[in-house]
Amino acid sequence: MNNESISRRQFLRGSCATALALGGLSVSNTASAEDVKLTEDDATAQALGYKHDASTVDVAKYPKRGGEEGKKQFCDNCALYAIKEEGDWAPCSLFQNKLVAGKGWCNAWVSAG
Ligand code: SF4
Structure with a gap:
């Protein structure tokens, strides 16, 4: 495994985590917006x-x-x-x-x- 594949994997892992986090925030923000x-x-x-x-x-x-x-x-x-x-x-x-x-x-x- 070279440094490029590690950084690509880390990037993808980070991107997925960010997408999930933002998705979660979006749902909870919508749910709480009226309250x-x-x-x-x-x-x-x-x-x-x-x-x-x-x-x-x-x-x-x-x-x-x-x-x-x-x-x-x-x-x-x-x-x-x-x-x-x-x-x-x-x-x-x-x-x-x-x-x-x-x-x-x-x-x-x-x-x-
Ligand atoms: S006056 Fe009221 S509605 Fe207008 S920007 Fe300020 S807080 Fe918002």
Whole structure:
């Protein structure tokens, strides 16, 4: 057995393991996507100032939310919110496999119109 055949075998073994792992992740992510609510202490949520209740956003830190237009911004009218209806919780494309509150907000809010 030469070094090339060993490395090819190791590569194939690693590729199979990776494919299985990704397949498993995909299934479990899909299964949990409807159940997992984003928490406000999530690192990305904190970095973006996300709050479940938009009225509790620190407007000194996020003045965009404090202005007249900002007060009209909620997750359920953000372009990244998956369900275009006012409502409770839905996926946000920014937070993979997590649900955000319809009346929430974060600094990445994008106009849907
Ligand atoms: S990107 Fe939009 S939908 Fe997602 S958390 Fe921020 S405001 Fe809400």
